[in-house]
Amino acid sequence: MQILRYILKRLLFVIPQMLGILFISFFLIKLIPGDPAVLMLGPNATADAVAKLRAEMGLDLPVFQQFMIYLGNVLQGDLGMSWQSARPVLSDLMTRFPATLELVTLSLLLAVVIGLGLGIASAMRPRGAVRKAANYYGLLSGAIPDFWLALVFIFVFYTLLGWAPAPLGRYSIMLIPPQTITGSVLVDSLITGRFDVFMSALSHLALPVLTLGLVNAGPILKATQSSMDRALGSDFIAYARMNGLPRRMIRRQALRAALPNIITIISVLYSFTIGAAVLVEIVFGWGGAGQYAVAGVLNSDLNPVLGFVIFSAVLSLIVYLIVDLLYFALDPRTRG
Amino acid sequence: MTYQDKTDTTEAQAVAAPVLELEGITVAYPRYGESDHVALDAVDLKIRRGEIVGLVGETGAGKTLLTRTVMGAIPGGGEHTSGAMRYNGTPFTDLPDDKSPVRPAKDIALIVSNPRRELNPVLTVGQQIVNVIRHHLGLSEKEARARAVDMLRAVAIPDPESRMDAWPHELSGGMAQRVVIAIALSCDPGLVISDDATSALDVTVQLQVLNLMKEMVAGSETAALIITRDIAITAHYCDRVVILYKGEVVEEAPRDAFFDRPHHPYSINLLAAFAHSPALREAWWDVPPLADGTRPACRFADRCARRQPRCVSEAPALRDCGAGRRVRCHYPVEAGT
Incomplete structure (x- = not known):
C-alpha cells in the first residue's frame, strides 16, 4: 500500500521533471549556431526560398512560441520530422533506440559480472593477487577510450583472426530482417524462429558488448571493492565474525550492505551509456540512437536531438524509479 | 598434526585446566619512526569453571583490546606479538577462522556493548540469532527458531515470538542489549565475556541484565569475564577482581579480600x-x-x-x-x- 503511494508520488513528479528537461534542452539546442533551412536547401538556394522555408518550419517565430508549439505536438505524440531521414522522428527512434538499449543492456550485464566478481573477490582477500590484478584493471579501464578498444578488437578479431563478422550493423546484411516485435533483434529472431538471424546478431554483438562491458566494468569494480571494504570493516561484520559465522555468510552480509552503492553506480552508468555508447556505435556501424542524435546535432536537425533527449530522459526516470524501489526492498530502515 | 589431534591429547587435562588461560598476552601497535606502542603488556589471566571474574580499568586501559585479542579481532592494525591463549587446555590463536579448534559463540561468546551498531541492520533479530544457532549447533531452521524464541524469553524480552521479526533499528538500547546477550548465550558457551555490556543502559535495566547474566552463569557450567569501568559492579557480581592499568595487570585478588584491603x-x-x-x-x-x-x-x-x-x-x-x-x-x- 505504502509502496503504491510512493510510486504514484514519484510518477507525479515525472511531469515537472520532463517539462524542465525539455525546456532546458530545447533552448540549449537553439543556442547552437546553424540554420536547418539553409542546410536543407543547399548552397545554391536563394534568400527568398530560405525565408519561405523558415516561415514554413516556424523558425521565424520567437523561440518561446516555437517551444510551446513543439510541446503541444509532443503531447499529441508527434516528435516532428527529421529532415535528414525524411521520416517521423518517433518511428526512427522506435527502430534505433532498441538497438542501443540491446547493446547497452548486454554490455552492462557483462560489466556487472566482471566488476562484481572481481570487486567481491578482491575485497575478501585484501592482500591477494586478485586484488592487485583488479586494481590494475580498474586503472586501465579508466584510461582506455572505448572507441580505441573497439578498433583494436576489430583489428584483432576481424582483420587478423577473422573470428568476428565485419563491423557493419546488428546482423549480416545478407539476411532478411526479422519481423519487429520488441525491437531487440535477439528476442525478435527467437520469437519468430529465425535462428540464422539470432546467431548472426549474437556474433555481431560480441565485439561491441565486449568493448563496452570491459570499459564499464571498471567503475563497477571500484564501487564494489570500496563499498565491500567499508562493509567488511563495519562493526556488525566484526560482530558476525566474532560470532563465528562462516566466511560465505560474512561475504553475503557484506555484499548486502554494499549493494545500495553498487546499484547506484550501475544505474548511473546505464543512463549515461545510452548516450555515451555513440562512439562505439559509430565504430561498429550500429545504427543506434546515439548516432542518430549526434548526426542531428551536426546537421542542425533539431527534432531527432530532442526526441533522443525525451527517450533517454524517460528511460533514466524509469531506471531511477527502479533503483528507489530496490533501496526500499533492500533496507528495512527506509520502510519506516 | 591437525587440530583434532590436539583436542584429543588434551582431553584428559581439560577437566583440570582453566576455562580460559591467557599467558603473557602482548599487543603492540607499530608506530612510524618510533618504538611500538605496547597497548597490552604481558597480561596473564585465568578463569576457572563456574567463576565470574571482573576486569576493571579506565578508558584506554586495554580492556576492550584484551577481549578483541581473545576473539581474534584486534582493531586498527595492532599485532598480537607474544603470549598464548588456551581454552580448556586447547591452544587457539584466531577464533573467527573457520578451522580454529575453539569456536567463537560456541566456546567463547562475547557480549558487545553498543549493540545497535553491532547488529546487522538489514536482518531481523530472529534471523541473526538463528544464523548463529544453526551454524554452531547444526539445528534445522525450525528447531533453531524455537531455541531462539526460548533465548529471547530467557533474557526477559516481552512477547518474544513477535520480536523475532523486529528489525534492530526498532529496538531500544536495552532491548538490543538483551538480544546480544541472547545471541551470546544461545549456544551454551563455556565462557561468556561481557565487554562493558551494561554501561550504556539505565541503572534499573543494568541491574536486570546483570542479574540475568549471573543467573545464567550460575545455572550452567559457564564461566564469565565481566569487563567494566564501574568497580561497583564487580563488588556485587564477581568472584575475583583484576585491575588493568595502561595495558598491565596491576592487581588481582578474590573479591572480598580486594574490597576489604586493596593493595595497589x-x-x-x-x-x-x-x-x-x-x-x-x-x-x-x-x-x-x-x-x-x-x-x-x-x-x-x-x-x-x-x-x-x-x-x-x-x-x-x-x-x-x-x-x-x-x-x-x-x-x-x-x-x-
Whole structure:
C-alpha cells in the first residue's frame, strides 16, 4: 500500500521533471549556431526560398512560441520530422533506440559480472593477487577510450583472426530482417524462429558488448571493492565474525550492505551509456540512437536531438524509479 | 598434526585446566619512526569453571583490546606479538577462522556493548540469532527458531515470538542489549565475556541484565569475564577482581579480600573515587606532578600518592603475595601501613 503511494508520488513528479528537461534542452539546442533551412536547401538556394522555408518550419517565430508549439505536438505524440531521414522522428527512434538499449543492456550485464566478481573477490582477500590484478584493471579501464578498444578488437578479431563478422550493423546484411516485435533483434529472431538471424546478431554483438562491458566494468569494480571494504570493516561484520559465522555468510552480509552503492553506480552508468555508447556505435556501424542524435546535432536537425533527449530522459526516470524501489526492498530502515 | 589431534591429547587435562588461560598476552601497535606502542603488556589471566571474574580499568586501559585479542579481532592494525591463549587446555590463536579448534559463540561468546551498531541492520533479530544457532549447533531452521524464541524469553524480552521479526533499528538500547546477550548465550558457551555490556543502559535495566547474566552463569557450567569501568559492579557480581592499568595487570585478588584491603594505590584510587569521604579522595587524588619530561618506570607513578624515587627508575613486577593475590607495586598498601 505504502509502496503504491510512493510510486504514484514519484510518477507525479515525472511531469515537472520532463517539462524542465525539455525546456532546458530545447533552448540549449537553439543556442547552437546553424540554420536547418539553409542546410536543407543547399548552397545554391536563394534568400527568398530560405525565408519561405523558415516561415514554413516556424523558425521565424520567437523561440518561446516555437517551444510551446513543439510541446503541444509532443503531447499529441508527434516528435516532428527529421529532415535528414525524411521520416517521423518517433518511428526512427522506435527502430534505433532498441538497438542501443540491446547493446547497452548486454554490455552492462557483462560489466556487472566482471566488476562484481572481481570487486567481491578482491575485497575478501585484501592482500591477494586478485586484488592487485583488479586494481590494475580498474586503472586501465579508466584510461582506455572505448572507441580505441573497439578498433583494436576489430583489428584483432576481424582483420587478423577473422573470428568476428565485419563491423557493419546488428546482423549480416545478407539476411532478411526479422519481423519487429520488441525491437531487440535477439528476442525478435527467437520469437519468430529465425535462428540464422539470432546467431548472426549474437556474433555481431560480441565485439561491441565486449568493448563496452570491459570499459564499464571498471567503475563497477571500484564501487564494489570500496563499498565491500567499508562493509567488511563495519562493526556488525566484526560482530558476525566474532560470532563465528562462516566466511560465505560474512561475504553475503557484506555484499548486502554494499549493494545500495553498487546499484547506484550501475544505474548511473546505464543512463549515461545510452548516450555515451555513440562512439562505439559509430565504430561498429550500429545504427543506434546515439548516432542518430549526434548526426542531428551536426546537421542542425533539431527534432531527432530532442526526441533522443525525451527517450533517454524517460528511460533514466524509469531506471531511477527502479533503483528507489530496490533501496526500499533492500533496507528495512527506509520502510519506516 | 591437525587440530583434532590436539583436542584429543588434551582431553584428559581439560577437566583440570582453566576455562580460559591467557599467558603473557602482548599487543603492540607499530608506530612510524618510533618504538611500538605496547597497548597490552604481558597480561596473564585465568578463569576457572563456574567463576565470574571482573576486569576493571579506565578508558584506554586495554580492556576492550584484551577481549578483541581473545576473539581474534584486534582493531586498527595492532599485532598480537607474544603470549598464548588456551581454552580448556586447547591452544587457539584466531577464533573467527573457520578451522580454529575453539569456536567463537560456541566456546567463547562475547557480549558487545553498543549493540545497535553491532547488529546487522538489514536482518531481523530472529534471523541473526538463528544464523548463529544453526551454524554452531547444526539445528534445522525450525528447531533453531524455537531455541531462539526460548533465548529471547530467557533474557526477559516481552512477547518474544513477535520480536523475532523486529528489525534492530526498532529496538531500544536495552532491548538490543538483551538480544546480544541472547545471541551470546544461545549456544551454551563455556565462557561468556561481557565487554562493558551494561554501561550504556539505565541503572534499573543494568541491574536486570546483570542479574540475568549471573543467573545464567550460575545455572550452567559457564564461566564469565565481566569487563567494566564501574568497580561497583564487580563488588556485587564477581568472584575475583583484576585491575588493568595502561595495558598491565596491576592487581588481582578474590573479591572480598580486594574490597576489604586493596593493595595497589591505583585500586585505592578507584575505590576512593566512589567513597563518600572527601578527605579520602583528596589524600589519594592530589598528587604533585612529575618534573616535565620524566618518563617514570612505573606506569602509575605520575598519579601515585605513594610515589618514591624508586618508582621512577625501576618498573615494578607483578608479584605473588599469597592467598591468590597479585600486585604490581614496590610499595603496596599492606596490613599495618
